[in-house]
Each structure stands twice: as C-alpha cells, then as structure tokens.
Amino acid sequence: MQLSDWQGAVGIKWADEWRRTDRSFTGLTERLLARARAEPISHALDIGCGAGELSLALARSHPLAKMLGVDIGEALIAAAKSRGSNLANARFEVADAAVWRSDEFTPDLLLSRHGVMFFPEPVAAFVNLRRCAASSARLIFSCFRSVEENPWALGLTNLLPVGASPPPQSMVPGPFAFADRDAVTAMLDAAGWTEIEFEAVDFAYIAGAGEDPVADAKSFFRTIGPAARAAADMNPSDRAEFTRRLDTFVSSHRDGDLVVMLAGAWIVSARAPTRD
Numbered sequence: 001m002q003l004s005d006w007q008g009a010v011g012i013k014w015a016d017e018w019r020r021t022d023r024s025f026t027g028l029t030e031r032l033l034a035r036a037r038a039e040p041i042s043h044a045l046d047i048g049c050g051a052g053e054l055s056l057a058l059a060r061s062h063p064l065a066k067m068l069g070v071d072i073g074e075a076l077i078a079a080a081k082s083r084g085s086n087l088a089n090a091r092f093e094v095a096d097a098a099v100w101r102s103d104e105f106t107p108d109l110l111l112s113r114h115g116v117m118f119f120p121e122p123v124a125a126f127v128n129l130r131r132c133a134a135s136s137a138r139l140i141f142s143c144f145r146s147v148e149e150n151p152w153a154l155g156l157t158n159l160l161p162v163g164a165s166p167p168p169q170s171m172v173p174g175p176f177a178f179a180d181r182d183a184v185t186a187m188l189d190a191a192g193w194t195e196i197e198f199e200a201v202d203f204a205y206i207a208g209a210g211e212d213p214v215a216d217a218k219s220f221f222r223t224i225g226p227a228a229r230a231a232a233d234m235n236p237s238d239r240a241e242f243t244r245r246l247d248t249f250v251s252s253h254r255d256g257d258l259v260v261m262l263a264g265a266w267i268v269s270a271r272a273p274t275r276d
C-alpha cells in the first residue's frame, strides 16, 4: 500500500466506515487503552489516528492530558475533528508521522492502533518519532500478526482467484508488514527504541452486526480491506463467483446477531531512551 492510497480512495472509505472499523477492533481497543492507561499521561500522540477513536477515548478518561492525532488522510482527520468537536483536550492534524515535528507538543505516550505499518521507510520514521518523544516516553502500538494467525484475512484471501492478492511480505508497507516479531524488533532497535516487548492478543473481529449481520459483513468486506481492493479489479464472472463464495464464508461465521471471526495482533511496546 502507498501513502497516496490513504490520501485518496482508501482513506475516504475508512473515513466513511469508522463505525464499522471501530466495531471490528473492539476487542483489541480495550487492551490497547488499558496498556496506555497503565502509566500517567501528559501528552499523547496517536499515530495514524484515522477517525480518532483512541485519542477520543483517552481525552475523555484523561481530561487534564492533551491528545494529538495525526494522520496522512484528510478525510480521516475531518471525521476525527467532527467526532472530537466537544473535547477541548483532543486535536487532530493532517501530517505524515514519518516526518512530523512539533516545538509545542512533546509526547510522553506515542500510541497507535494499526497506524504504523505503512511507512515506506520504517526505521527513519521511528527515528523521527523517537526524536520527537519525551525522555523515557512510551511507544505502544498494535499491528496484525501473520495472515495465518488471522483467519478472517486468510479466509477472505482464499475466496479470491489465484494471484488476485499477492501474499504480504515482511516490512513491505501494508496491514501485515509488522507480523514478523524479529524484523520489528530489529527495526525498533535500529531506530533507537529500548525495552521492546510483544504481547500476542487474539480478539474477536466483528465483521457484521444488527438485524442482518450477514448482509452487513458482506458489505463491510466489499468496502474495506484486502478483498475489497481485489474485488474492485475483477472481471464480472470472477466477481460473481467471489460474491457467491463470500456469502458462504460470512454465513458460516454467523453467531447470533453477529458475524465474528478470529484475529491475531501484536501489542508492541518500547521506550525512548532516558535523557539527562
């Protein structure tokens, strides 16, 4: 994936779909927020904040702390600003986090839910973020583990015609770029972060809900994510076959009024060096 995707059509879709993307991550969000709240927070930077859910949650629970969400996508920042318009301690900026700098805002917490796997040059980006951070600042972010540990993504990929979705490669920008723990450790270490730790979190990925959760999940997967991108490029007969298989796949994951699948993430944490 390229930054221009987030600045264009993909970013606009994520901005329109924040209710369903937030919902899909519910099980992970609570774990991330618990980790963020484990130590005092003065200034938190939400990296690749999207429509702002983490910033907004922390702004509500920490009214004396300041939250800044940065994202490369204008549509996403517009959505975040609209959602946060009643919160005096949360603000949002269009910025590339890889080169973001501020003289006024020195974060003691750098947080991200799945917003850090898209840097074309991740070491340089994490060097920049470390330089912007306060002494001993905490870095806490989530990212997907491998496709094999994410049955929702593996299942979707298997619905596509052979070759429609190339397998993700380690450290190549995209949702699965940070699946390889050793590669991420080496990257953060090279960028000067210390105390690098990984927690494996399995969570229920909610794809559909409401009166017709199967229809909801089908429309979600046709709008957002790897299958949506591949389906958009298919010829009509491949698309018809994909639609049929998507229906079977999604229906088989219905549980009451939800369509729910297993997902596997890392919560990665690290610390900026202590400055004298």
Ligand SMILES: C[S@@+](CC[C@H](N)C(=O)[O-])C[C@H]1O[C@@H](n2cnc3c(N)ncnc32)[C@H](O)[C@@H]1O
Pocket: 003, 006, 007, 011, 014, 021, 022, 025, 047, 048, 049, 050, 051, 052, 053, 070, 071, 072, 073, 076, 095, 096, 097, 098, 112, 113, 114, 115, 116, 118, 119
């Ligand atoms: C998978 S979405 C996650 C969004 C949000 N954190 C959430 O959990 O809903 C990835 C986000 O990272 C943003 N992003 C990607 N590269 C970025 C960069 N270099 N600087 C800032 N934001 C970036 C995208 O625009 C997108 O909003």
